[in-house]
Amino acid sequence: MIHCIVVDDEPLARNILAQHLSRLPxxxxxxxxxxxxxxxxxxxxxxxxxxxxxxxxxxISGLELLxxxxxxxxVILTTAYSHYAVEGFDLKVADYLLKPITFERFTQxxxxxxxxxxxxxxxxxxxxxxAVPLVSxxxxxxxxxxxxxxxxxxxxxxxxxxDFTKIFLQDKTLLAGLHLKLLENMLPESLFARVxxxxxxxxxxxxxxxxxxxxxxxxxxxIGTHYKDTFFRWMGL
Numbered sequence: 001m002i003h004c005i006v007v008d009d010e011p012l013a014r015n016i017l018a019q020h021l022s023r024l025p026x027x028x029x030x031x032x033x034x035x036x037x038x039x040x041x042x043x044x045x046x047x048x049x050x051x052x053x054x055x056x057x058x059x060i061s062g063l064e065l066l067x068x069x070x071x072x073x074x075v076i077l078t079t080a081y082s083h084y085a086v087e088g089f090d091l092k093v094a095d096y097l098l099k100p101i102t103f104e105r106f107t108q109x110x111x112x113x114x115x116x117x118x119x120x121x122x123x124x125x126x127x128x129x130x131a132v133p134l135v136s137x138x139x140x141x142x143x144x145x146x147x148x149x150x151x152x153x154x155x156x157x158x159x160x161x162x163d164f165t166k167i168f169l170q171d172k173t174l175l176a177g178l179h180l181k182l183l184e185n186m187l188p189e190s191l192f193a194r195v196x197x198x199x200x201x202x203x204x205x206x207x208x209x210x211x212x213x214x215x216x217x218x219x220x221x222x223i224g225t226h227y228k229d230t231f232f233r234w235m236g237l
Contacts, residue, residue: 002117003047005031007039007062008054008078013099017052017078020106027110036060040068040182048073050094050113055079059163060178064142066093068182074113139186141167141176148174152191156205156216158183160198168219195231196224209235 006017006029014032021029030046033039035057042048051073055062066075075093078101094116095109138151150167159166160180167174176183184192184200194200199221201214208215212223223231 002027002049002114003030004050004052004073005029005033005039005042005046005048006052007033007036007057007065008052009034009057010054013054013078013101016101017106020101020103023103024110036062036065036182037179039065043069043073049117050074050076052076052078052097056081060182061142064178065182067140068178068185070185074116076109076113141174141178141183143174143176152188152202153204155192155202156219157199157201157221170217193231193234195227196222197226199224203234 004021004027006014006021008014008017014034018029018032021027027050030048031038031042033042036059039051039053043051053062053066053075055077056079062077062079066072076095076097077093078097078099080099094113097105097109137153138149140147140149142148150169154169156168156170158180159168161175163177163179165176165178165180165183167176180198180200184194187200191203192200193203195214201216201221205216206214207217210220212228214221214223
């Protein structure tokens with residue numbers, strides 16, 4: 001049995017995929033999700049092999065969710081806009097379905113997903129790895145409708161602003177339409193640490209510690225109660 005989730009903000013699109021899946025004997029839809037946050041929660045709670053992911057959704061887009069996952073399931077993208085195809089395949093998804101999705105075209109995507117799942121050379125991290133393994137020194141984030149390259153070396157820390165994240169650099173700040181938890185999954189643990197429910201810091205930028213405050217240049221970041229012991233153990237204090 002192959003377990004999957006459908007992620008789409010449109011009820012009609014979810015219903016069509018649900019109907020298609022009901023015709024397959026060895027596939028089971030575990031959950032319908034209407035946004036990226038629900039999808040992320042489902043992936044954490046369930047054993048999901050395949051995700052049908054709509055690209056355009058309010059708030060966090062499907063592609064942004066995909067990039068945030070370190071070990072994503074096999075991904076089949078769905079969208080009403082063909083110009084997203086190139087970007088989708090750059091993320092090494094199993095297939096790309098253009099709406100309205102016919103059953104014939106749907107089954108072609110199913111075959112491709114099964115081939116990925118059956119491949120003996122695919123590791124958990126590589127399995128249809130939509131979250132392209134992060135290049136070691138940077139990541140791309142969507143800022144004001146543009147994907148901007150941010151080098152790890154220039155990042156100081158991140159601060160949660162509800163469903164957005166404020167990014168502090170040496171000489172400026174940026175605001176990304178991405179929840180801090182999703183962003184945390186995109187960052188290498190060797191360089192970045194969650195020190196508070198609202199803050200992630202670049203470990204290399206710590207200039208000092210005063211009480212429950214981390215000094216990063218002239219800035220101060222609080223250390224949360226639940227993160228304090230882990231942080232001080234890492235610091236050797």
